Amino acid sequence: MGERYSPRKLGLEELVRVLVQEHAVMREGLEQARDAARRKDFGAVARTLKEIDPVFRQHIVDEEFEILGLLIRSLGVKGAEKEILVFRQHRPIYALMTKIRELAAAPSGELEARETELEALFSEHARVEESEVFPKATSLGGRDSK
Numbered sequence: 001m002g003e004r005y006s007p008r009k010l011g012l013e014e015l016v017r018v019l020v021q022e023h024a025v026m027r028e029g030l031e032q033a034r035d036a037a038r039r040k041d042f043g044a045v046a047r048t049l050k051e052i053d054p055v056f057r058q059h060i061v062d063e064e065f066e067i068l069g070l071l072i073r074s075l076g077v078k079g080a081e082k083e084i085l086v087f088r089q090h091r092p093i094y095a096l097m098t099k100i101r102e103l104a105a106a107p108s109g110e111l112e113a114r115e116t117e118l119e120a121l122f123s124e125h126a127r128v129e130e131s132e133v134f135p136k137a138t139s140l141g142g143r144d145s146k
């Protein structure tokens with residue numbers, strides 16, 4: 001995953017603004033997918049998740065390359081330990097999104113439970129990024145990034 005995407009060349013503050021906007025897009029998409037799952041409209045679940053897929057893939061590339069890159073260059077692996085753990089959630093979150101799209105093609109009761117799990121995982125992940133990771137990166141300044 002991510003092979004087709006390369007980091008967007010944005011300044012740090014602009015990038016953080018875009019990433020926070022994308023969290024809102026993702027939250028809304030996940031909410032729509034969950035509502036569709038409750039209506040048993042599995043076609044809409046698959047379509048909605050497909051729509052946010054490129055958003056999330058680009059988002060992950062920028063977070064890992066720019067934000068985590070900056071934190072590690074500035075603070076070292078030890079100093080960025082917490083953020084490394086936060087960003088390690090990207091693969092399981094993405095894998096869960098993929099799994100739900102598969103389940104939507106052959107619907108079962110598992111889909112709704114996974115949908116709820118995905119929403120909770122992403123929501124907590126975005127909360128930690130916005131309240132801790134992005135402020136920490138921003139406080140290190142954009143000088144290092146470009």
Ligand SMILES: [Fe+2]
Binds near residue numbers: 060063087090125
């Ligand atoms: Fe993230």
Ligand SMILES: [Fe+2]
Binds near residue numbers: 019023059063126129
């Ligand atoms: Fe994020």
